[in-house]
Amino acid sequence: MDEEITLDLRDFFNILRKRLKLIVGITVLCTLVSVILSFFVIKPTYQAKTSIVIGKTDSESTVDKSQYNYNDVMMFQKLVKTYAEIGKSRAVAENASARVKGVTADQIQKMVTVTPQADTQIIEFNIENNDPKQAYLIINAVSEAFIQEAKRIYPSGNIQVMDNAKTPEKPIKPKKALNVAIAFFIGLMASVGLAFVLEYMDSTIKTEDDISRYLDLPVIGIIPKNME
DSSP, X not given: OHHHHHHHHHHHHHHHHHTHHHHHHHHHHHHHHHHHIIIIISOOBEEEEEEEEEEOOTTGGGSOGGGOOHHHHHHHHHHHHHHHHXXXXXXXXXXHHHHSTTOOHHHHHHHEEEEEOTTXXXXXXXXXXXXXXXXXXXXXXXXXXXXXXXXXXXXXXXXEEEEOOOOOOSOOBXXXXXXXXXXXXXXXXXXXXXXXXXXXXXXXXXXXXXXXXXXOOXXXXXXXXXXX
């Protein structure tokens, strides 16, 4: 049993050694393509975001705070979903588009992501853009348009900006180091797999071991490759 394992490992490493140039070539090629794409082709994407809190209405805020119970919290968490849909609306996109030159409502609707935070009264607005300053301007326009539209629909609603947007300093995409590492491992696995496929498909007899293994014949003599 141990001898069979030793032979299998020896065959494994022999195949790797035999196809070493192929494995190295494919791995280097995949890594190089990833480097070119990540550093020179794919444009960096920046993300700007802001958080908005949906609270009690102005009239309800004067009520004793002891009445702000679990049922109230649950009600406002459900109301947050309604506000999130307002944030995604065409009306908000058109209002924001009027505040930012050169950006249409359709583009804003594609860029903006409105996410109600689970079990909270917070809505998070995210904008992704290739220009960090543009991302900052758009997210501010969207949040202002949202507040205006939300107050039009719920005049007594209490909406507060929790985290103001900032101009993003670093891109969120592409993740260059991660992309290169993934490409390296994909290239390595693909090349090793291809090496074993080629070896499996190769039915030629090359060594005395192949003769003994496949033909079950004794080796009478060997002709050296280099003869003086």
